[in-house]
Structures are given as C-alpha cells and as structure tokens.
Amino acid sequence: MQERNEIVKSQENIEQKTNNRAVAIPLVDIYENEEAILLHADMPGVAKDRVSVNIDQGKLTLTGVRELRRDGAVQWDEIGEVEYQRTFSIPHTIDAGNVEAEFKEGVLKLILPKSASAKPRSVEIH
Amino acid sequence: MWNTANELNSMLGAMGLLRSMNRIFTDFDRHYSNSFVWKISDGAPRxxxxxxxxxxxxxxxxxxxxxxxxxxxxxxxxxxxxxxxxxDIPEGFEKRRVERDVxxxxxxxxxxxxxxxxxxxxxxxxxxxxxxxxxxxxxxxxxxxxx
Incomplete structure (x- = not known):
C-alpha cells in the first residue's frame, strides 16, 4: 500500500523526453464498476522507479522509461530502449486523491476510485 | 490570400471532404500506433x-x-x-477497453x-x-x- 502511494505521489520525477529514445504507447485494459475504474498497462522491462503516474486537470498521464544494458553485436532487436507514454482523460467523478498504483511483472495497475457523490444512489420514497 | 483560403475552405466544407479527410487520418494514426509501433500482429513476444x-x-x-x-x-x-x-478480469467489473492480448x-x-x-x-x-x-x-x- 505504501509503495502504491509512493508511485502515485512521485509527480516530480516525470521523465523528460529525450531524443534518443523512441516513444511507445503502452497497451491498456480498462475495467469499470460502480465503485472504481481499473486501468492495467503493459510496460515490460521498465524498472519500478522509472514509472510515473500523473494526474492533473482531468488528465491521467502514464510514463515509464525502459533502459537496457546490453553488449555484443546485435543480431536482431525488436525491443530497444523506449519511453512509454500515454495520456487519458479521466472523468471528474474520479477521486484523484485516492488513486492507487501497483507495478508488478511489467504491468502497471491503477485503481481509480469514484468519488462518493458519483456513485449511484437510490432515494427512499416516504 | 485570406479570401482565397476562406473560399477554398467553405468549398471543401460543403463537399464534406475535410471531415472525411480527418477521419482517414484518425484511422491511420490508430492503426499505426496499435499495430506498427507497438504490437506484433500474431501476439508472439518481441x-x-x-x-x-x-x-x-x-x-x-x-x-x-x-x-x-x-x-x-x-x-x-x-x-x-x-x-x-x-x-484475470477483476470480479464485478465490466470491460471498457481491451488491448492487451490473452x-x-x-x-x-x-x-x-x-x-x-x-x-x-x-x-x-x-x-x-x-x-x-x-x-x-x-x-x-x-x-x-x-x-
């Protein structure tokens, strides 16, 4: 839990875009129920401390930098060093202060809880 | 110059050309980003x-x-x-977008x-x-x- 919050809060170390890394779009799955939206993104080979999640003015930005150490002659290379980057618009019903993030096995998992006022409510009739 | 551009614009607009051009580009972008930059079509690992x-x-x-x-x-x-x-699709959740291969x-x-x-x-x-x-x-x- 502690770690999750750290990832969310580390807004300062958003990676600066550099010219020598290709930008890749991480593939995502999005799930939703009445309580929350879940977002799972593939970022294979990215170290946990190079992942950042930033929420600002209704925009959710995911970034992750993959650095590879390798030597020898290249035979083929489909992987390369990349900077994963993707931005989503999130509905204002998301409680941005309570977003949780987890990064495991190269997959970033976000839980975006909906704020109490956005949850469906049934009104009792007197 | 301005007038010419304006005229051209309204003419194309009338023809609905601009709109369909925009659509072509959106489709192109989507295709490019999903299958060329990022994905191998048969799902084999890179x-x-x-x-x-x-x-x-x-x-x-x-x-x-x-x-x-x-x-x-x-x-x-x-x-x-x-x-x-x-x-694993988390229980009680509905799919909204699925890009990752299973x-x-x-x-x-x-x-x-x-x-x-x-x-x-x-x-x-x-x-x-x-x-x-x-x-x-x-x-x-x-x-x-x-x-």
Whole structure:
C-alpha cells in the first residue's frame, strides 16, 4: 500500500523526453464498476522507479522509461530502449486523491476510485 | 490570400471532404500506433538477440507472464519460448477497453551457434525475460600463440 502511494505521489520525477529514445504507447485494459475504474498497462522491462503516474486537470498521464544494458553485436532487436507514454482523460467523478498504483511483472495497475457523490444512489420514497 | 483560403475552405466544407479527410487520418494514426509501433500482429513476444564473444543474450517482452507459465527449451541450436499469459478480469467489473492480448504463444529460433545447454541462465524481471546462452567451447574463438 505504501509503495502504491509512493508511485502515485512521485509527480516530480516525470521523465523528460529525450531524443534518443523512441516513444511507445503502452497497451491498456480498462475495467469499470460502480465503485472504481481499473486501468492495467503493459510496460515490460521498465524498472519500478522509472514509472510515473500523473494526474492533473482531468488528465491521467502514464510514463515509464525502459533502459537496457546490453553488449555484443546485435543480431536482431525488436525491443530497444523506449519511453512509454500515454495520456487519458479521466472523468471528474474520479477521486484523484485516492488513486492507487501497483507495478508488478511489467504491468502497471491503477485503481481509480469514484468519488462518493458519483456513485449511484437510490432515494427512499416516504 | 485570406479570401482565397476562406473560399477554398467553405468549398471543401460543403463537399464534406475535410471531415472525411480527418477521419482517414484518425484511422491511420490508430492503426499505426496499435499495430506498427507497438504490437506484433500474431501476439508472439518481441525479442532481441545480442552476440558477444562467449555468449548469446536473448531478451523477450513478457509483461504479466508468471514464471510458472513460461517454458524455455533448448536443444543444440534450437530454442523455443512458449507460455501463456493469463489476465484475470477483476470480479464485478465490466470491460471498457481491451488491448492487451490473452493468449498462449510460441516463438522458436535457430541459433547461430551450439549452446552449452547446462549453463543457460534465464531471468524474468519486470516482464522482461533475459536468456544468457553460453556458446559451446567448440564455437568460441581461441587465441593462437605465435612461435
């Protein structure tokens, strides 16, 4: 839990875009129920401390930098060093202060809880 | 100049051309980003191979694949990666967007050298598999002393 919050809060170390890394779009799955939206993104080979999640003015930005150490002659290379980057618009019903993030096995998992006022409510009739 | 541009614009607008051009570009972008930059169409993992004097290093992208769902087989010059990627849809949630593949995959390689099978090292870290395949002694360069 502690770690999750750290990832969310580390807004300062958003990676600066550099010219020598290709930008890749991480593939995502999005799930939703009445309580929350879940977002799972593939970022294979990215170290946990190079992942950042930033929420600002209704925009959710995911970034992750993959650095590879390798030597020898290249035979083929489909992987390369990349900077994963993707931005989503999130509905204002998301409680941005309570977003949780987890990064495991190269997959970033976000839980975006909906704020109490956005949850469906049934009104009792007197 | 301004007038000409304006006229041209309204003419194209009337023809609905601009709108359909925009649509073409959106489709193009989407196609490009999903299948060219990022995805291999058949779902096989992307790999790379580097050749050092005493070993080959193969890396493969396997996000979300667990160690126990992954098989690596080597025989002589033949290498096979196979496995399965499972995605558990969290209970009580509805899918809104699905881009990540759920599948079983196999990718096989013919290596340029014979491999010392007993010394192969495999490491799965952060969704990236790194295979270190030491070359068999007979394949390695040997320094010859000159008399």
């Amino acid at each position: 790999t790379s191979m580097y050749d050092s004097s005493d070993r080959l290093v193969i890396t493969a992208e396997l996000p979300g694949v667990k160690k126990e769902d992954l098989n690596v087989k080597v025989q002589g010059k033949y290498l096979e990666l196979s496995g399965e990627r499972r995605i 599948n079983s995959f196999t990718r096989s390689f013919t290596l340029p050298y014979d491999i010392d099978v007993d010394k192969v090292d495999a490491k799965l870290e952060s969704g990236l598999l790194t295979l270190t395949l030491p070359k068999a002694a007979s394949e390695q360069l040997k320094q010859i002393t000159i008399h």
